[in-house]
Amino acid sequence: MRRQRTRTLLLPLLAALALPAAANAQESTMRGTWTINRAASDDVNRAIETAVSRMSFITRPIARGRLRRTNPVYSRVVVNYTPQQVSTVFDARHAIESPANGQPVKWTREDGEKFDLSTEWQQGRLVQTFRAEDGSRTNTYVVSPDGHTLTMHVVLRSPKLPQPLEYKMVFNKAS
Numbered sequence: 001m002r003r004q005r006t007r008t009l010l011l012p013l014l015a016a017l018a019l020p021a022a023a024n025a026q027e028s029t030m031r032g033t034w035t036i037n038r039a040a041s042d043d044v045n046r047a048i049e050t051a052v053s054r055m056s057f058i059t060r061p062i063a064r065g066r067l068r069r070t071n072p073v074y075s076r077v078v079v080n081y082t083p084q085q086v087s088t089v090f091d092a093r094h095a096i097e098s099p100a101n102g103q104p105v106k107w108t109r110e111d112g113e114k115f116d117l118s119t120e121w122q123q124g125r126l127v128q129t130f131r132a133e134d135g136s137r138t139n140t141y142v143v144s145p146d147g148h149t150l151t152m153h154v155v156l157r158s159p160k161l162p163q164p165l166e167y168k169m170v171f172n173k174a175s
Contacts, residue, residue: 029147030126033078034171037149044073047167054162067156067165077152077171079126079141086119086126088139096128104131134158148173
């Protein structure tokens with residue numbers, strides 16, 4: 001009976017200790033350069049059409065154009081981080097840098113639009129959130145268990161959209 005009680009107490013404790021170790025292992029495999037896998041990625045234009053499909057014929061082309069400009073299909077992403085800071089670089093664009101603890105910082109995109117940017121680790125996933133006056137975008141990065149694939153799940157919300165824009169981009173490990 002005592003042995004069974006010890007086992008009952010020990011198993012949940014071991015499982016709880018293993019979760020952070022698994023999350024840290026996934027985080028460590030996220031660092032590096034990743035290249036797009038178009039076949040495994042969603043069709044961003046189709047996702048945009050779905051998001052704007054219920055809009056009026058007057059506002060739909062405006063929303064479609066803006067969403068296409070701000071949601072390009074990137075060929076490459078570089079992820080780097082320290083315990084204090086996370087950096088992501090898409091293609092030849094400027095690095096997106098922010099504290100790794102979720103503390104929001106002011107960030108300005110190349111086109112001049114300003115955002116509150118926060119980045120944090122959540123159970124081995126890297127969650128990057130951009131907030132503006134007219135909505136938000138969340139990029140959630142997940143590495144496959146074998147460490148060869150990085151999936152970026154994108155969710156863009158705005159009160160101007162009848163439904164969120166959602167899609168995924170899949171990248172293969174380059175280095």
